[in-house]
Amino acid sequence: MPKRTDINKILVIGSGPIIIGQAAEFDYAGTQACQALKEEGYQVVLANSNPATIMTDETMADEIYMEPLTPEFLTKIIRKEQPDAILPTLGGQTGLNMAMELDRRGILEEYQVEILGTKLSAIEQAEDRDSFRSLMYELNEPVPESEIVQSIDEALDFANSIGYPVIIRPAYTMGGTGGGICETEQELIEIVRNGLDASPVNQCLIEKSIAGFKEIEYEVMRDGEDHAIVVCNMENIDPVGIHTGDSIVVAPSQTLSDREYQMLRNVSLRIIKALQIEGGCNVQLALDPYSFDYYVIEVNPRVSRSSALASKATGYPIARIAAKIAVGLTLDEMINPVTGSTYSHFEPALDYVVTKIPRWPFDKFHAANRKLGTQMKATGEVMGIGRTFEESLLKSVRSLEICTNDLYLPNVESISMETLMIRLKTADDERLFLIAEAFRRGFTLEDVHQYTEIDLFFCIN
Amino acid sequence: MNYMSNRYLILEDGSVFQGKAFGAPVQEKFGEVVFNTGMTGYQETLSDPSYCDQFVVMTYPLIGNYGINRDDFETITPSISGLIVKQATEYPSNFRKEWSLNDYFKQKNIPGLSDIDTRRLVKTIRERGTMKGVMVDSIENLSEIESNLNDFTYRNDQVKRVSTVKPYVVPGKGERIVLVDFGMKHGILKEFTERHCHVTVVPYNTSSDEILQLKPDGVMLSNGPGNPKDVQEGIDLVKGLMGKVPVFGICLGHQLIALACGADTHKMKFGHRGGNHPVKDLRTKEVWMTSQNHGYAVTPESLGQTSLTITQTALNDGTIEGLEHEQYDMFSVQYHPEASPGPQDSNQLFDLFLSRINGGIIHA
Numbered sequence: 001m002p003k004r005t006d007i008n009k010i011l012v013i014g015s016g017p018i019i020i021g022q023a024a025e026f027d028y029a030g031t032q033a034c035q036a037l038k039e040e041g042y043q044v045v046l047a048n049s050n051p052a053t054i055m056t057d058e059t060m061a062d063e064i065y066m067e068p069l070t071p072e073f074l075t076k077i078i079r080k081e082q083p084d085a086i087l088p089t090l091g092g093q094t095g096l097n098m099a100m101e102l103d104r105r106g107i108l109e110e111y112q113v114e115i116l117g118t119k120l121s122a123i124e125q126a127e128d129r130d131s132f133r134s135l136m137y138e139l140n141e142p143v144p145e146s147e148i149v150q151s152i153d154e155a156l157d158f159a160n161s162i163g164y165p166v167i168i169r170p171a172y173t174m175g176g177t178g179g180g181i182c183e184t185e186q187e188l189i190e191i192v193r194n195g196l197d198a199s200p201v202n203q204c205l206i207e208k209s210i211a212g213f214k215e216i217e218y219e220v221m222r223d224g225e226d227h228a229i230v231v232c233n234m235e236n237i238d239p240v241g242i243h244t245g246d247s248i249v250v251a252p253s254q255t256l257s258d259r260e261y262q263m264l265r266n267v268s269l270r271i272i273k274a275l276q277i278e279g280g281c282n283v284q285l286a287l288d289p290y291s292f293d294y295y296v297i298e299v300n301p302r303v304s305r306s307s308a309l310a311s312k313a314t315g316y317p318i319a320r321i322a323a324k325i326a327v328g329l330t331l332d333e334m335i336n337p338v339t340g341s342t343y344s345h346f347e348p349a350l351d352y353v354v355t356k357i358p359r360w361p362f363d364k365f366h367a368a369n370r371k372l373g374t375q376m377k378a379t380g381e382v383m384g385i386g387r388t389f390e391e392s393l394l395k396s397v398r399s400l401e402i403c404t405n406d407l408y409l410p411n412v413e414s415i416s417m418e419t420l421m422i423r424l425k426t427a428d429d430e431r432l433f434l435i436a437e438a439f440r441r442g443f444t445l446e447d448v449h450q451y452t453e454i455d456l457f458f459c460i461n
Numbered sequence: 462m463n464y465m466s467n468r469y470l471i472l473e474d475g476s477v478f479q480g481k482a483f484g485a486p487v488q489e490k491f492g493e494v495v496f497n498t499g500m501t502g503y504q505e506t507l508s509d510p511s512y513c514d515q516f517v518v519m520t521y522p523l524i525g526n527y528g529i530n531r532d533d534f535e536t537i538t539p540s541i542s543g544l545i546v547k548q549a550t551e552y553p554s555n556f557r558k559e560w561s562l563n564d565y566f567k568q569k570n571i572p573g574l575s576d577i578d579t580r581r582l583v584k585t586i587r588e589r590g591t592m593k594g595v596m597v598d599s600i601e602n603l604s605e606i607e608s609n610l611n612d613f614t615y616r617n618d619q620v621k622r623v624s625t626v627k628p629y630v631v632p633g634k635g636e637r638i639v640l641v642d643f644g645m646k647h648g649i650l651k652e653f654t655e656r657h658c659h660v661t662v663v664p665y666n667t668s669s670d671e672i673l674q675l676k677p678d679g680v681m682l683s684n685g686p687g688n689p690k691d692v693q694e695g696i697d698l699v700k701g702l703m704g705k706v707p708v709f710g711i712c713l714g715h716q717l718i719a720l721a722c723g724a725d726t727h728k729m730k731f732g733h734r735g736g737n738h739p740v741k742d743l744r745t746k747e748v749w750m751t752s753q754n755h756g757y758a759v760t761p762e763s764l765g766q767t768s769l770t771i772t773q774t775a776l777n778d779g780t781i782e783g784l785e786h787e788q789y790d791m792f793s794v795q796y797h798p799e800a801s802p803g804p805q806d807s808n809q810l811f812d813l814f815l816s817r818i819n820g821g822i823i824h825a
Contacts, residue, residue: 227748229739255554257527258502258802266805290556332741332748332776342777345748347737347804349498351520351580387522387580388548445552455554 003040004328007084010037010116011077013095014048014055016069018379025308026092027053029319033090034060036323045081047074048091069094071101078102078111085114087326089123089279089302090319096123096302097172097200117279117326118301126275126301129171129205139274141267141296144286146207155192156185158206165209167241167374168192170199179374181209181241210295211241212453213286216253218268219310220281221321223330228269229347231280231318232310233261238372239453240286240297242427245305245376251313251354254389255455260287264294271299279322282306289455312383313354316346355392356383359400360429370428377429389458397432407436417441424451468574469600470494470516470545473593473610476585477600480577483549484566487596489606491613492516492542494594495756496583498735502802503544503562504533507571510623510644511712511754513540513686514616516594517734520583522547528558529565535646535801539569540623540686543596545582549575572596590730591756619687620644620695620713624665633659636818639677641665643685643695643713648801652811653681666694669701679707679818682714684797689716689726689757696721703789709814710793712755718769718793719784725763729780732756733796736803739776740796742783748776751796752803758795759784790817 012034015026030046031054037044038061046061049069056064063081067073078086086108088099102108103120125131129148136143145162148171149155159166159182168191170178178198182188195204215236222228235253236244253261268283275281282300287293300306303319311318315338324334331345358378362370368377384395398405412433415423420441423434431452438448448454468482472494496518497506503524506517524546549562566573574596586592595610623644631650635657640650643665653660661675665685672680680702682695689695692713699721702708710718716726733753740751759781764771773783773794785792792814798807 225746229750252500252521254523254526256501257530257533257555257557258499258505259533261501262800262803262805332739332746343739345739345776347750349500349520349735349737351498351522351583353523389523 002328003324007042007114007327009043009045009081009083009085010327011045011047011081011083011086011113012037012061013069013074013086013088013091013098014046014050014053015092016049016094018050025305026090026303027055028308029090029303031055031060032317032319033087033323036320037087037327038062040324040327042327045077045083047077069098071098071105071107074098074102075105075107078107078113082111083113085116087116087323089117089326090323092302092304100124117322118275118277122275122277123301126299127172129169129203132299135274136296139270141271142294144208144210144295144297146205149192149204149206150196150202152189152192155188155204155206159185159188162208165211167207167209168195169205169207169374170195171203171205172200173198177375181211181373209241210286211239212289213240213295214255214289214455215240215244215247215297216256216264216285216287217244217306218264218283218285219307219318220268220272220277220283221279221318221325221331222272222277222281223325224278224328225330226273227331227345228272229331229345230265230268231316232314232348233265234306234310237454237458238427238431241374242372243374243376244284246358246360246372246378248358248432249309249356250389250392251310252350254353254458256287260292263292267294267296271296275299275301277301279303279325280307280318309356309381309383313385314348314350316348352385352387353389353392354383354385355389355396356381357396357400357432362429363402370430372427372429372431407433409433412437421451424448427452466598468572469597470574470577470582471595471597471600471603471606471610472585474585474589475607477603478574478577478582480574482572482598483563483575484544484573485570487543487572487598489609490542490572490596491610492594493591493615494518494545494582494586495591495732495734496520496586497754498737499802500736502736504529505535505646505648505802507541507544508535508539509646509754510536510540511646511684511686513619513623513644514542515686516543516545516596517541518545518579518582518586520579522579523550524548525550525553525562527555528553529560529562530555530557531559532557533801535648536623539571540619541571543572543574545574545577545579547575547577547579549573586731591732617687617691620665620685620692623686625662626664628661628663628667631660631662633657635659636678636815637661637676638679638681639663639672639675640681641667641672641683641695641698641714643683643692645683645685646797646799646801648797648799649681649683649711651801652799652808656811656815658815665692667698669698672698672702673705677706679709679814681814682708682710682717682793684712684714684754686713688728689713689720692717703786703791707790707814707818709791709810711797711799712795715784715793715795716757716759718791719759722767722769722786724767724769725760726757727760729756729758733775733780738796740773740782740807741776742773744772749806750804751782751798751807752800753796755795
């Protein structure tokens with residue numbers, strides 16, 4: 001289908017300031033989107049409150065509003081600019097939440113602004129834990145046993161019925177803010193209280209813990225004609241239990257056989273088609289390392305941090321293509337800008353391995369709790385490309401700029417055996433170096449695997 | 462592991478790649494060097510009979526990560542000449558793992574070559590096309606090896622060597638399918654048994670009369686290795702079956718249908734091998750990601766005089782990927798709807814075949 005000619009002016013909502021849990025990746029996506037829309041000849045109006053990004057550079061859009069990203073200011077912008085359409089799915093959670101709020105307040109209807117890309121109803125279906133679960137039941141896709149609670153008492157009741165440990169996930173938050181894993185009632189009370197506060201709708205999901213499963217992500221794209229592809233899959237080295245933003249991630253997956261890969265690929269495509277996403281989407285899955293059992297953990301119905309990684313890892317410009325899908329183009333008619341000759345309806349085949357390591361700010365925040373869990377603590381990430389896993393991992397380590405070129409940190413060498421074992425188990429930002437230290441001290445592969453539940457393949461290398 | 466000894470691959474253009482040996486020892490083994498872009502599925506690939514007499518280079522660098530399991534074979538005895546990888550994982554990890562790549566290759570007497578710059582090798586093939594190659598453990602007498610390589614010509618009896626010798630039955634209570642084995646992947650058989658069909662697998666040189674005597678509801682022509690023009694038995698078979706029974710062809714089966722209808726086939730520069738080939742259906746506009754393994758293709762210009770219609774083409778280079786006969790119930794695809802390995806987007810073609818047999822839908 002050719003691009004739409006009934007719209008001229010498009011408002012793009014950026015992601016605002018860079019905060020923990022919402023990193024610069026969204027600027028990358030938003031910038032690509034603005035360029036893509038301009039390339040197709042549309043007038044682009046950009047709203048972003050962050051002056052420190054290339055996205056608010058004069059050349060990126062036709063009109064730039066560096067105003068706070070609140071419904072009030074956005075309403076003013078809409079009133080002044082009278083855009084035909086709004087593209088909210090490329091500015092992270094902030095952009096999405098704004099579009100939903102504007103819709104709720106009737107602003108979009110009042111000024112006849114159409115929402116491009118994925119429909120808000122689909123976004124709500126993916127983000128609202130309850131309707132998402134119903135959809136998964138409908139598709140016959142397994143999700144971990146869970147319940148939505150609005151009070152601490154409800155949370156306690158449910159946790160007692162399914163048994164600890166359980167995971168708390170507050171609804172509509174970024175980077176898992178306010179969530180966590182709890183082993184005891186005490187922890188549950190504390191985390192649920194925080195979680196209910198953090199959630200704009202005062203909802204938390206209490207979920208059976210599937211910690212120890214392999215965490216696999218698929219980056220999927222779909223256009224308005226129901227063509228859908230997988231751009232890339234990724235495997236978290238740290239098993240389920242640690243937020244993907246805080247996990248070392250490799251692309252493509254390393255320990256999945258073709259059957260496992262295709263099974264999860266089919267699941268991801270079924271979900272994106274059922275949600276009728278138009279653009280990019282990230283599907284997170286948990287796979288039992290000892291069987292074909294899997295669970296769908298979560299779906300991000302927008303361009304996300306993982307898409308930025310997948311995009312850089314494969315060279316496939318997800319945000320750019322997503323923006324063009326939003327204005328009506330389809331995957332099989334867009335030329336792949338990387339090859340210049342083939343089409344965007346394509347699943348990249350890599351001949352290298354990509355490793356991402358998160359960069360934590362604990363060298364600046366000495367007092368912070370370094371323990372990693374379901375709430376993201378990293379503020380950045382580095383990526384290394386190599387022809388072997390070792391090469392890409394070590395390249396990433398060097399890029400971390402933490403004064404080491406190897407899997408060696410001086411302070412790790414001096415810790416006691418007992419501390420080493422405890423820290424291997426609990427996972428913190430120096431885990432990678434602790435593992436290397438454990439091997440130097442003669443730990444076997446099985447020992448390390450037992451403590452960390454990291455797949456043997458990664459331990460070996 | 463005593464695999465660290467040297468091993469070499471010499472191409473007909475004179476390039477020599479030095480790497481490390483794994484799997485079985487090798488004296489002097491000749492074959493065609495082709496590449497595959499799949500990131501998973503090496504076990505299915507190395508056991509796919511369509512790779513008979515070929516050295517397969519995997520573009521993905523880490524091969525063997527999840528080991529070899531007892532389930533994912535496409536044939537019992539692989540006929541691949543050898544496997545060429547950047548890194549053959551020594552300690553694989555997966556709950557289904559039974560053997561490492563190295564152990565399995567020793568068992569099956571297949572040589573492997575690792576630690577070479579596979580990216581350079583693949584670029585060479587992409588530029589110059591697939592080439593003859595020879596794998597050796599020593600290059601002391603390089604000039605002799607090179608002259609032997611020069612003299613080497615591709616065999617043309619691959620189908621005969623990989624096809625079953627005798628017919629066999631996989632009983633089921635559903636439709637009766639005769640599956641002609643030109644080098645059949647087990648994946649195709651599995652698609653029919655999963656649909657409860659009663660399948661009779663017959664050798665490649667079974668005549669159409671013998672097949673029709675079995676009173677099949679439908680005939681499936683399998684994939685297979687080599688040049689379709691070398692398989693005259695298959696071409697004659699299609700001519701004898703056309704219009705008498707519904708026919709579905711995959712890969713080599715597709716090419717045989719084209720030849721039997723008077724079209725021509727040609728050898729491609731470096732073929733399509735991998736799991737990321739988009740194919741567009743010209744009727745429904747759907748695009749499927751398909752698994753492919755073919756070095757030959759049907760020549761578009763040759764279809765003019767035939768009763769065949771192009772139904773599907775490769776999105777990127779326009780290669781013919783699907784054909785349909787205008788009068789008879791016969792259709793075919795160049796790619797692998799059974800996947801194994803690869804994406805399963807086109808799996809519904811088996812349902813389409815069965816529904817046609819049952820007099821259901823005529824067009825996709």
